[in-house]
Amino acid sequence: DIQMTQSPSSLSASVGDRVTITCRASQNINTFLNWYQQKPGKAPRLLIYAASSLQSGVPSRFSGGGSGTDFTLTITSLEPEDFASYYCQQTYSHPRTFGQGTKVDI
Amino acid sequence: EVQLVESGGGLVSPGGSLRLSCVASGFTFSSYEMNWVRQAPGKGLEWISYISTGDPLKTYAASVRGRFTISRDNAKNSLYLQMSSLRVEDTAVYYCARETYDALTRQIFLDHWGQGALVTVSS
Numbered sequence: 001d002i003q004m005t006q007s008p009s010s011l012s013a014s015v016g017d018r019v020t021i022t023c024r025a026s027q028n029i030n031t032f033l034n035w036y037q038q039k040p041g042k043a044p045r046l047l048i049y050a051a052s053s054l055q056s057g058v059p060s061r062f063s064g065g066g067s068g069t070d071f072t073l074t075i076t077s078l079e080p081e082d083f084a085s086y087y088c089q090q091t092y093s094h095p096r097t098f099g100q101g102t103k104v105d106i
Numbered sequence: 107e108v109q110l111v112e113s114g115g116g117l118v119s120p121g122g123s124l125r126l127s128c129v130a131s132g133f134t135f136s137s138y139e140m141n142w143v144r145q146a147p148g149k150g151l152e153w154i155s156y157i158s159t160g161d162p163l164k165t166y167a168a169s170v171r172g173r174f175t176i177s178r179d180n181a182k183n184s185l186y187l188q189m190s191s192l193r194v195e196d197t198a199v200y201y202c203a204r205e206t207y208d209a210l211t212r213q214i215f216l217d218h219w220g221q222g223a224l225v226t227v228s229s
Contacts (some may be wrong), residue, residue: 032214036151045221049208049217050211050215053208085150087151091134095168098150
């Protein structure tokens with residue numbers, strides 16, 4: 001199975017900050033990497049697919065990058081509604097594993 | 107509007123069984139692969155099962171293989187998860203999620219999720 005490791009597990013930031021979350025795969029997954037945002041008590045929401053493609057309706061302050069084993073999710077200027085947990089997921093092979101998550105709070 | 111609505115959650119004793127349902131609307135259900143993802147209280151997301159369209163391929167996480175069975179009824183626009191031999195560690199919110207294949211990028215992602223169904227395994 002492919003293991004997905006996110007870092008950091010949590011971070012504190014302020015409105016307007018630039019935030020970068022990293023995700024590392026245990027083997028080459030090309031660009032089969034997606035990012036999701038989840039707020040407390042809510043279902044996850046797709047932000048980025050194929051490592052760098054922005055899902056429709058997602059603000060342009062979110063961006064993704066990377067290929068192979070190392071990936072990033074960047075929020076260029078944090079808004080109050082961005083305080084949430086973020087998860088990466090690989091869809092290169094089954095089982096479709098998630099990273100352990102990164103909680104972004106104030 | 108795409109909607110996924112889970113039902114069937116509840117309290118069950120260890121060793122018991124439960125069946126979750128997910129009713130889909132707003133899209134052609136039979137044309138999409140589907141997944142189940144769960145989240146234990148205070149924990150992260152765990153992918154647990156996948157079913158393809160047509161003559162279905164089914165895959166499972168090691169943690170549930172042999173105990174859980176995924177199925178679908180395209181005539182009823184419904185996805186199911188039959189859970190047996192339940193353990194305390196199966197306590198979680200269970201989400202159904204639609205899987206989409208993007209032809210342009212040739213990539214796969216979960217683009218629509220239900221609101222979740224809480225399953226509590228406790229004596």
